[in-house]
Structure formats: C-alpha cells, structure tokens
Amino acid sequence: MRLLVIEDYRPLRQSLTKGLREAGFAVDTTGDGQEGLWYATGHEYDVIILDLMLPGMDGLEILKKIRTQGRKSHVLILTAKDTIQDRVTGLDLGADDYLVKPFAFEELLARVRALLRRGYRKKNPRIRVQNLQIDLTTQRVWRGQEEIKLTPREYALLEYLAMRAGQTVSRTDIWEHAYEFNSSASSNVVDVYIGYLRKKIEQPGKPPLIQTVRGRGYTLGAQP
C-alpha cells in the first residue's frame, strides 16, 4: 500500500516515514506544500497523511485541490490544531480522519490500516482467499494451518492483491500502490516479486492462487 506523508517538521517526517516503511508501506514524503500537492495529484496514493501548517501551501488548500481533481486517496489530517472547529473544517473539506499531535504511532498505524480497509471495502481485518488467510493487522499469512513467512516487499504485494482479490490487477497498479516514487523498481520488478510470492504461497497439487492474465496482469483467487 502506498502512502504520502506531507509534514514540514523534519524529525516527525523522518520518524513517520521510517515507522510506516517498517510497517510495510511504500511511503513518499515531502515537507513542502507545493511539492506535496504535486505528489498527491499526480499519483494514486492509498492514504495521504497531511499536516495543516505547511510552507508553500496550506494543508487545507492541498486537500481542497486533491478533492476538486477527484482523487480518491484517503486523507488523514495530522495537526497540532485541536479545536472542534478545526476538525470540522478539515473533515468537511473532504478529509477522512483527523489525528492531533502528539499522537501514539500505534494509533496512527491503526487509523491508516482502517482507512485502507475502507478504501478496498474490507470490514474484516482478516482476508481469506480459499485457504489463504491474511491478517492485515499483524501482517501474518497462513496457507491452511501453515504460516508463511514473507519479506515486507512480498507481503506488500500480496496485501495489495488480496485487497483486490478476484479482480485483475495490472502491473502498473501494483507498481503504483506497492512501490515508492523514489525507488529504483520498475514494473519488471513486479514480475520478479510475483515469482517469489508464488514460490512461497502456492502448494503443489492445488490450483494456483495467483493467476497470470495475459497482457493485463494478475488475479488472486478465482476470477469472478
């Protein structure tokens, strides 16, 4: 899942980025409002974590522009402003959640996960595809009774496929949602990681979970 962090206070931005990456997210980051707007309107982020007081451009202005351009990204406002009026203004301008600084990092993670589930219409934090189970909270994966150990990259890929289980997901989608803007990965990498993932989750003698749809991408589980 791909996130954008727009926060001008460097220590916070750095620790957020580090923490979110370690939680398995692909994170783009900026401390400037204008640059933030450029990122937010140019890419399909799953969640944008947005500070309000920013140099270059105010956070609420960015939010307004994202929404007028029709971006579906979920926006979590992260700010030191805590009055009810501030929250109401933020939410009414199209934000999906509001968290006041200082906050517990665990809570931020939980809220981001909740926004992700909402984005893919999954109420249950456990996704089941045939006998494959994915726990979105603990990021653990089972095939039947057997737990499968995945690297963060493999997990990110599987999670995205699982969120859209049953749909055909293009390489570009995967690349957009599972990899960071600055990463050197190209869409070839997607095929490589699909290969790694197949090795770990497919079981011999059973029909494959990840199917290649020629010319279009991949599907996790049976096609509808």
Added chain:
Amino acid sequence: MRSLRSRLIIGVIGGMLLLLTVFSLIVYAAIRRALVNQFDASLTSTARILAASVELDGDEIELEFDAQQMHEFQRPDRPTYYQLWQHDGTVAARSPSLGKDDLLRLEGPLGTPVFQALQMRNSKPGRAVGLKFTPRASGPDRNPQPVKQQALTLVVARDASDLHRPLDFLQWLLLVASGVTIALSVFIATFVVRHGLNPLHSIASEIAAIREDELATRIGTTSIPAEILPIKNRLNDLLSRLEDAFKRERRFTADVAHELRTPLAGIRSTIEVTMARARETTEYQTVLSESLAIVENMQTMVNNLLMIARLDACQVTFRQEHICLAELVNSCWRPFSEKATERETTFENRVPNDVTVNSDRENLSMILSNLLNNAVEYTNEAGQIWVTSHHTGDSVEITVANTGCQLTNGEAAQVFDCFWRGDSSRTDTGAHYGLGLALVQRLIRALGGSVTVELQPDGIFTVRLTLSNSLRI
C-alpha cells in the same frame, strides 16, 4: 462611606426640615405681627377716645365719659383697664375694676402711643398702650394754649386672650403640618430615591451577571439616565479592552500549546518508531541525539517564553555596567561564526572602539545574540552581515543588518509578533519558534530603548536599536 440612598434621603429630609422651619417661622411672625397690629390699633383707638373725653377745667381734670357705659369696658370675658396720670405722677383716674391696683405707667413722646405686653391680674396675657397727650381745656375762650406740664399719661390695658388664641392655634397648625409633611416626605423621598437609583441596581446586576469567560457581553443601553451613561460607556470600553486582552492571552496560550505539540509529536514518534523493534546501537544513538536536539530547542523556546512573561510582568532586574560595544558584539558573534563560515557569510563589526554604553550586559548581549542568530539564519548564501553603532545625543544607536531578506514590507511589520516566522519552511529544523524578535523588543523596552526594522528593496534587512545611555531603574 454611607450609601448613596441614605445620603440622598437624609439630604432631602434635612432640606425639607430646614425649609419648613424657616417657612413656618416667617408665616408665624407675619401673622402674629398682623394680629398684634390690629389689636394695638383697636387698643389705640380706645385710648384715643378715652383721651378725647378728658377735659381740663382749670386745674380740674374731668372725664366726660362713663366708663361703665362704654362698650369696651363692659365685656367680662375681655376685661379692659385704664389709668390716667398727671404729669407729676399722681393718678388722676383709673378704672373702677382695677380697685387699688396700678397699671404700669407707659410713657412715650407726646401723642405717640407705646405698647407693651403684660400679665393681667388673672395671669392672662394682655397688652397695654401708653399715650401721652394734652387734654383739651373745657372752655375754649379761657385757655386756648395747652401748657406742657399739663400733659397727661393714659394707659389702657386689655386682656389679649383673643390675640393669643389664634396664634397658639397657628403655632400648632404649623407644627403638625410640618411634622406630617416631614413624615410623608420620608416616604416619598425613600420611594423616589429608590426608584431613581434603580438604573444603578440594574447596571450592578448586569455587571454581576458578566462571567469571566463571556466578556463579549456588554451592559445594556436601555433606559440609562444621562448621569450614569458615561459610567456605562467606560465600563463597556473596559470590557472591550479586557475582552481583547483575554483573547490575545488565549490565542497566545493556544499558540504556545501548538508550538510545543509539534516537537513533542516529533520526539514521541521518533521514540515509538525506534522502540518498535530491536536496533543497532548507532541507530539508538542517532535517535537519542535527535531527540536531545528537539528537547534543547523546546527548552530555548520555553526559556524565551518565560523571559517574555517576566519582562511583561516587570520581574526582571537589571545591573548597569559600562560596556564597550565593539567587544560585546564580538563576543556575541563568536557562537555563530562557525555556521557563518559554513554558509560563506561575511561578518563585519563596524562598531567604533570608542562607542560605549551604560546598560545591562547580560540582557544587551541576549538582544545582540538574538539579532545575530536571525541574521545568520536568514541571510542568503555568501551574504553579508554587519553591525554599526554611534552616539546620538543621550542614546546609542546600534544597527544589525543582513543581506538576502525575502520578506515583504507587510511581513516585516509582523516580525515582532510572537510565533511569527518569516520563512515558515525553516520550521523544518524546529530551531526557530518565532520568539527572537518578540523577546528583543521587550528586552530593549525594558532597558529603556526602542527597536525598529527596515527593509530595503535590495533585500537588506536592518534592525535599528536605540538604547538609552543609562538604565531607568
């Protein structure tokens, strides 16, 4: 101090009492005088009739009237007496009812009646008139010229009960009327004063109803008397000023909270993310030193805030010293020289060696350090910073200037506001809280000076300090 109400009531009643007393006395005196005059006139006419009936026949005095037949002397309820003296003091005649008693011999100038109050025999009040006259001679042919020594004195006294009865009544009437008026006026004055003071009560209750968190309310404008209107208006002015002050205070507190929240969020998130898993020692060290840097910045901010609060509350004491300005500027510059070298900023201390000032060294160096810190922070790459100074009359002017300022004139006017930052992208480091110039302004005021900023079109930002050459302690 007694209440306004009792003072007004006592004043009104006292005034009424005084007025009524004076009025009553005047009325009483006037009526008494009129009655007495009337009485005296009647007494005089009786005396004149009597005198007219006295004839002098040679040495013989004859009374031609019959006292018993004269109506005046017949009334038993109002006895009238007379007595006639010859000029040598022998009694020529007296009323029979007097018996052996004498009346007081009243004598005035010839022909002019004189009056006196007296006590009658039955101890009732009476009045007497004395008339000195020359009796007619019985034969006009014999002695046409009356002789002086033949003047007689006639005194007529009459019971004055008739005179005193109405006066007594008048006295009582006036007393009772005054008493009743006073008693009634107590009620009326109490009512009027209470009613008149009602606006004060309503204002008082309106003021009492104002809560300290609802300073936006104002005292109502309805039915306020003109005398209280200025008080109401001044109170409303005071309320507006208080409201503004409270608003500023609240905004300031909110700003402080906001400014502290962001670095706190930074520390918390840094620590939480680090603790989420086991890390290398070097990583812990990095995180700890980062957190320490944030804490140090927060500490600076809190210290500055505390200093501002103390200066605002006039709780800072100063110690006057003779300071060589050029040396002080050099020592203040030292901590920034390394950073300036990194940024290739050139610094020039153009303060002449002979410029000295009598001021507080510690606070003046705090001012200069803040200004130099700002200059280093906001000057352009390879820019210039310079400090100049000269005496102007009784004070010393110091300017700190730097190139590369990107503020607009409108922004330059805001630099002294707490938490205002010209270039908010510098919040990145968290090292600037926008308190430096706010502190400088308060410090220089406390030291007895002023500070202004100037912005030239070529981006030269100048802070001009005017410092009094002696502390106002």
